[in-house]
Amino acid sequence: MKTSSTNERDTKNIPPTTYYQFLEISVRELLIEKGVLSDEDIRNAVKEMDSRGPELGAQVVARAWVDPQFKQSLLQDAPSAVKALGLEIGPVQLLVVENTPEVHNLIVCTLCSCYPRSLLGLPPDWYKSREYRSRAVREPRSVLLEFGTDISDEVEVRVHDSTADLRYLVLPQRPEGTGHLTEDELAALVKRDSMIGVTEVCFSAI
C-alpha cells in the first residue's frame, strides 16, 4: 500500500484510451473555452488535493495526545480546534471520535465514499468497495479482524456512517511506552488506517 502524487500514466505521459478519459478531457476543455474555469484553476485544485494526506490527521492526533486541552476542544468542536492548528477543513462538519480502553470507533460511508479528506487526503479504494461499505456496519469485528485488528469482546465497537455533510475522524489510543517521544515522533507513528479505525497505533521500542 502506498500513496504518492505521481504514477505511471502521468509520468510516462500515456495517452487517454477510455471513453470516460476522453469525456473528462472534453468537459474540462469546454469549461475552459467557455471561461468558466482556467487550466490553472484545475492545476491548483489538483495541487491542493496532493498536498492533503494522512500526515495532517496524524499531526492533529499527536497534538491531542500531548495537549489535553486541545483534545477536549477537538472532541467538542473539531472544525475550530483543527483551524486553530492552522489547518483548513472547508465547510464540511467534522466529528472526532475517541478510542478508549472501553470503546473502539470505526468509520465508513455506506452510501458512497464520504471521508475526512481534508485531513487524510483521498480515500483508499477498499474504503469505497462494496465489501467494506456493506459489512462495516453489520459485522465490524470481523471486518477489523481482516485488517489484523482483534478487539476484545469487552470493548464496545462503535461504527460511524459518514454523510456528505458530516465526516468522522478516529482519535486512536496513544500506545504504551511513548511517554518520552516528541510530538513529531508521535505523529510519525499515526497511520491513515488508525484514523479510519481499522487498525490501532503500534509502537515498539527498539
Place this chain on the structure above:
Amino acid sequence: MERDLTSRSHHDMGGLEAGHIKPVEHDYELWEKNVDALLVLLTSMSPKLMSVDQLRKGIESLPPDAYEKMSYYERWIFSITQALQYNGVLTTKELSRKLEEVQSRYETEEV
C-alpha cells in the same frame, strides 16, 4: 425493466452480505484527480454550477450494472457531465462535437 421502488436502491448497501475486503488501493491517475478537481471547483464557485447533491443523485440513478462496472471516477465524470447538461452549462451538441475532436486528436497522435 420497471424500477422497483419497494426495495432499497443498489447504492444503499450498508448491512448487506458481502465477501472479504480486498485491501486494494492505487495511486490516483491525473485524469481521476482532474475529475475530482472539476467537482470541487464547480461546486465551490459562486454561483455554483452544480451541487454535490446533484453529483450523488446522478451516481445513484445509474442502473445497477453500470454502477458496478464503472470505476469510481468514471461514475463521477458521468454524473458531472449530466449535471452540467441539465443545468444548461453544456449542450449535448457541443459535447458530442468536442468528444469527437478529442478522440480523433489522440487517434492521430498514435504512431
